[in-house]
Amino acid sequence: MLEIPTISLPATPVIEFGSFHITNSVLGTLLVSLALVLFCVLFRAKLKFIPGRFQSFVEMLVELFMTQLNSAWGNDEKARKALPFILTIFIFLLIANQFSLIPLVTSVVQEGTAVLRTPSSDLSLTITLAIVMILGSHIVAFVLNPVTHIGNYFKIHAFFKVRSIGDFFNACIEFFLGFLDIVGEIAKVMSMSFRLFGNIFAGEVMGVIITALIAYVIPMPFILISAFSSVVQAFVFATLALNFMAGIIQSSQPAPQRA
């Protein structure tokens, strides 16, 4: 039987203050966040009006999301307000998904388990990101226009326009569909979190098992596929976050008047 190192789905706690645990993926998240904050502080000091190569690359990333935001929001200044959140998610996930490619990071070992773990291979991080995004956009939509927002989910307005028995049945169906929309919101959270978690965690498990079998040349294509799909999954997460946010917030606004 070959020696497979222990793979655990929940993250293992590293530092414990009584019953409060700090797990190894929390430490990984802190490391990535620290690196990002340092990078932003250093980069901002060197912004020039005529961009160099690296600044053009960062501007290209921003432009990539600004086009999508504009088409989802239709309005440039509101799109700009949502840009920091979406871009933070994208850049954080870009780096966090590739965490195991950084050399020597996962080799820091304490009592047999690694002290740092890829952040998005822990379900806690992905569910937190998804919940924050959906709950945040619901709160924003509720604050902007409470009655319309609740009315999107409890569709009582159809009951007031009933003129015949057929209309009454239609109103009942609309009411039921409103409840199904609430289930749909929970489905959005679950689908986004599990997609990201499944991709990254499965990539890690595959890497561990293949390396346990043959350590030398064979893991290379698997690691390459993991690297490529991490970038794609970060982009998909950010794009879906953008579209869901736009959908929830825009559906509580009155429909735009066409000239």
Next chain:
Amino acid sequence: MDPVAAKYIAAAMCMMVGSIAPAIAEGWVAKTAMEAMGRNPEISDNLFSKMIVAMAICESTGIYCLVISLIILFVA
């Protein structure tokens, strides 16, 4: 049968059934994208990145089956 064997069989069957539909869906997306690129080669680059994103979303249900089978193997 003993529970350890049942665990392995369950994980394998979960992945077996769950990888049929995403494969068909992604092949379909690729087929339509190739046809469109053949008909209109100048939008190739634009269409390629959108095709990759569509494939990543089609992959989702296969990934859900993978997560369930990993949970069966490592947690239960």
